Amino acid sequence: MILQQLVDSLSLEVLTEGADLMRGVSGGYVSDMISDVIGNAREGQVWITFQVHLNIVAAASLKGLSAIIMVNNRRPLPETLQRASEENVVIMTTSLPAFDLVGLLYDLGLRCR
Amino acid sequence: MDILGAEMLSNNDDGKIVVENVYCADLMSNVLSYSITNSLLITNLTNAQVVRTADVADIKAIVFCRGKKPELGTIMLAERKTIPLLVTGLSMFEACGRLYENGLRSDKDTGRQ
């Protein structure tokens, strides 16, 4: 599975310019706690979160996550978006709440073991 | 609750909790802002604030993920507020995915599908 497939199936809005949507997706991780993501998320997962703070970019970059998907129509702070572009981290957003988005991703076959 | 292989932590309930909606989050303002009454809350946080937030937001029950059990004080507080606590060994992503697969939604009245 690649990011483009998720964007197409779930009508996600891509916020980072020139984002590489050919990246592979190995699974999903849902959390709003940065320490939890740093500790437990795995490379290639998409990270579903309500957080918009600058620190999420560093966490995603550190763990080699495929993308960050914000829920409930949350938008990154300007500095978050800026840093994401610099560090080549893909940020997307959806109007869905996290539970429903995860449900749909699960439906598409993503897992988190 | 069998879906999650969850264990009941508080003993003030007969195991039959009727939930209409599910919400997953670690940020309490998010829960207060978007969750619907009579929801089940899935979270990674195990502090007493989660129980207090649940009380204020009329959350029916709380599920903690990754086998993380709250402190005794949190469990006692939940018993006083009659909010059942459960713990599952699953990640939040898996827990949400499985519940979604079984027909639960964030908001059963306006939720998609």
Added chain:
Amino acid sequence: MTSSSEGTFFLTGKDFVKAGTASGSLKRVLEDMGVPSAVVRRAAIAAFEAEMNTIIYAVAGIMHYYVTAEMIKVVIQDMGQGIENIELAMTEGYSTAPDYIREMGFGSGMGLPNIKKNVDKFMLSSVSGEGTTLEFIINLEKT
């Protein structure tokens, strides 16, 4: 619904063990008075967010409530760092909370907007370096 009630709770900054108890007590008071549950929820949510702000950012504060047949009025006054830029503080997602607060599930920049969303009248004033006063009113007659 019984006629009226009034009371005060004391809030201690950084006391995360007790944080939320004042709003929980206020919720009980409103329930016992027979206030409709949807209104109780709105008041409890607004009070909880305001209480958490005091716990997170201030040294100490008080929460005072008045309930009449017409309205619920809650005033939260604290001594602390205050808010430098209220307009910015009201922006969803903006927060000055340190990381350890975020790891506790707070500081997502939703608190103040969330209070405003749940109340009928909202007043916020602050002197940077001294403290903040937040007052909100929820009308009861409409319900």
